Amino acid sequence: MPISTNNQTDEFEQLQNQLQKEVTEIENWWSEPRWNQTRRNYSAKDIALRRGTFEPVTYPSSIMADKLFKVLDKHNNDGTASRTFGAMDPVQITQMAKYLDTIYISGWQCSSTASTSNEPGPDLADYPMDTVPNKVDHLFKAQQFHDRKQFEVRGNATSQSQLNEMGPAIDYLTPIVADADAGHGGLTAVYKLTKMFIERGAAGIHMEDQTSTNKKCGHMAGRCVIPVQEHINRLVTIRMCADVMNSNLIIVARSDSEAATLISSTIDVRDHYFIVGATNPDLEYSLSETLELAISQGTDGNKLSQIEKEWSEKAGLKLFHEAFADAVTNDSKITNKQAIIEQFNSKIGPLTETSNREARQLAKELLGYELYFNWELPRVREGLYRYRGGTQCAVMRARAFAPYADLVWMESNYPDYEQAVEFAEGVREKFPNKWLAYNLSPSFNWQKAMSVDEQFTFIDRLGKLGYVWQFITLAGIHTTALSINAFARDFKQDGMKAYAQNIQQREMDEGVDVLKHQKWSGAEYIDGILKLAQGGVSATAAMGEGVTEDQFKEKSKL
Ligand SMILES: C[C@](O)(C(=O)O)[C@H](CC(=O)O)C(=O)O
Numbered sequence: 001m002p003i004s005t006n007n008q009t010d011e012f013e014q015l016q017n018q019l020q021k022e023v024t025e026i027e028n029w030w031s032e033p034r035w036n037q038t039r040r041n042y043s044a045k046d047i048a049l050r051r052g053t054f055e056p057v058t059y060p061s062s063i064m065a066d067k068l069f070k071v072l073d074k075h076n077n078d079g080t081a082s083r084t085f086g087a088m089d090p091v092q093i094t095q096m097a098k099y100l101d102t103i104y105i106s107g108w109q110c111s112s113t114a115s116t117s118n119e120p121g122p123d124l125a126d127y128p129m130d131t132v133p134n135k136v137d138h139l140f141k142a143q144q145f146h147d148r149k150q151f152e153v154r155g156n157a158t159s160q161s162q163l164n165e166m167g168p169a170i171d172y173l174t175p176i177v178a179d180a181d182a183g184h185g186g187l188t189a190v191y192k193l194t195k196m197f198i199e200r201g202a203a204g205i206h207m208e209d210q211t212s213t214n215k216k217c218g219h220m221a222g223r224c225v226i227p228v229q230e231h232i233n234r235l236v237t238i239r240m241c242a243d244v245m246n247s248n249l250i251i252v253a254r255s256d257s258e259a260a261t262l263i264s265s266t267i268d269v270r271d272h273y274f275i276v277g278a279t280n281p282d283l284e285y286s287l288s289e290t291l292e293l294a295i296s297q298g299t300d301g302n303k304l305s306q307i308e309k310e311w312s313e314k315a316g317l318k319l320f321h322e323a324f325a326d327a328v329t330n331d332s333k334i335t336n337k338q339a340i341i342e343q344f345n346s347k348i349g350p351l352t353e354t355s356n357r358e359a360r361q362l363a364k365e366l367l368g369y370e371l372y373f374n375w376e377l378p379r380v381r382e383g384l385y386r387y388r389g390g391t392q393c394a395v396m397r398a399r400a401f402a403p404y405a406d407l408v409w410m411e412s413n414y415p416d417y418e419q420a421v422e423f424a425e426g427v428r429e430k431f432p433n434k435w436l437a438y439n440l441s442p443s444f445n446w447q448k449a450m451s452v453d454e455q456f457t458f459i460d461r462l463g464k465l466g467y468v469w470q471f472i473t474l475a476g477i478h479t480t481a482l483s484i485n486a487f488a489r490d491f492k493q494d495g496m497k498a499y500a501q502n503i504q505q506r507e508m509d510e511g512v513d514v515l516k517h518q519k520w521s522g523a524e525y526i527d528g529i530l531k532l533a534q535g536g537v538s539a540t541a542a543m544g545e546g547v548t549e550d551q552f553k554e555k556s557k558l
């Protein structure tokens with residue numbers, strides 16, 4: 001609480017003492033093994049100064065982050081993986097809790113089914129920024145409710161054998177990892193978004209290196225990444241917010257650079273190797289000028305695509321190292337072509353983090369002239385630069401993000417095992433124990449991608465590479481769509497027979513607890529509160545005499 005003093009000199013001393021106490025506590029916190037792989041570019045005092053006078057609290061989400069850390073650490077040590085999928089509602093998470101050790105909350109699923117504006121749409125993260133945090137709140141509250149419900153039942157058991165009859169307890173408090181998209185704006189938005197996630201129950205969040213203004217689903221075209229440093233700043237902001245909030249939040253840094261075709265700026269030299277330029281010095285106009293000219297002359301959309309295609313072919317779009325190799329190959333004066341190319345590539349590569357200036361300088365030394373290369377001319381009409389990432393680009397970025405995140409994730413277009421090996425080896429060559437995340441996306445055609453046996457072993461094989469957290473992002477919508485499609489069809493066809501045989505009987509056969517939906521919903525738990533509040537008896541108890549759920553008792557008359 002604010003320091004109350006009766007004169008100015010006391011306040012200064014008390015403030016300094018309070019700050020020093022806080023700083024010491026933060027430094028002790030940061031000295032724990034949890035932070036062995038975490039880099040911070042700010043001091044404990046920087047954090048203490050921003051915490052205010054309220055005593056630091058431990059958010060439930062931080063307790064869940066500790067649980068998540070332990071789950072992932074064990075998987076990493078065992079060479080296995082936490083497997084989960086995108087959950088949409090309390091029914092799904094209570095069923096998942098029986099079998100899985102983490103829960104994923106997908107922005108894609110929220111975009112289509114749970115925007116806080118109630119406006120559905122594709123995964124462009126153009127929903128209100130509290131959408132995914134709101135879903136975290138929705139599901140975390142449900143987890144805690146079902147945990148309380150179960151605890152009361154088991155706590156009322158009068159013997160171990162009675163507990164044994166109930167079967168093993170279900171751990172409903174399954175850590176949630178949520179989708180923070182591209183941060184929904186600048187760094188202050190990233191900060192506020194992180195605060196929402198911590199306040200509402202996320203044990204971890206993932207954030208991708210796309211621009212927030214052009215954000216696309218990771219399996220759509222037209223993805224634009226931001227410069228490496230800009231995403232590092234986002235990750236630092238997330239950690240800083242978590243530090244101010246005394247939270248052990250798990251951070252997953254995702255890169256969409258493997259398949260991105262655009263980048264917002266050339267400012268970070270680590271990106272230069274992957275930025276596409278024109279190599280034809282005779283181009284009169286840039287692409288944008290060419291298109292604007294055509295539009296001013298009334299050219300329509302279809303023709304514009306053709307004009308863009310023709311311009312691109314004429315421009316000779318390449319990466320700089322490709323332009324250099326072509327120049328050497330086509331230079332009759334150079335005899336040891338391969339050696340010269342290898343000499344260049346040994347200094348200018350996807351992981352060397354060298355600038356285009358250095359590349360140009362080396363090229364001039366080796367060629368004897370200035371190599372023409374212009375990345376301004378191919379910029380698209382939105383002003384974005386052309387980018388050609390690939391797996392090694394994702395490795396470069398993941399290495400840059402690694403000190404600021406607990407896991408790194410390369411968004412891929414296919415479930416390509418060899419590519420996953422390349423990424424894992426690339427990251428772990430520099431960060432041997434870095435945890436990796438893998439998106440087992442329903443955006444992939446799994447039947448086409450691999451055999452049934454490979455499907456069966458895929459998660460385990462990736463687990464051995466360090467992919468400790470693997471998730472089917474959209475399994476929540478797909479399982480719901482499949483089951484509702486089947487039931488609605490059968491219900492139309494067979495009436496209540498469809499429900500009784502295909503749903504209720506199957507719930508009984510498979511021991512699904514939702515069969516007794518009043519009990520599942522916590523009616524007995526709430527009755528207990530009602531009775532307790534009324535001295536132990538209540539005529540309005542929900543589960544009293546006459547409740548229809550009695551029909552599901554073994555000896556019921558029905
Ligand atoms: C993981 C993801 O960000 C999500 O919102 O679920 C999407 C889903 C997907 O396409 O698998 C993404 O990968 O961008």
Ligand SMILES: [Mg+2]
Pocket residue numbers: 106107108123179181
């Ligand atoms: Mg998403």
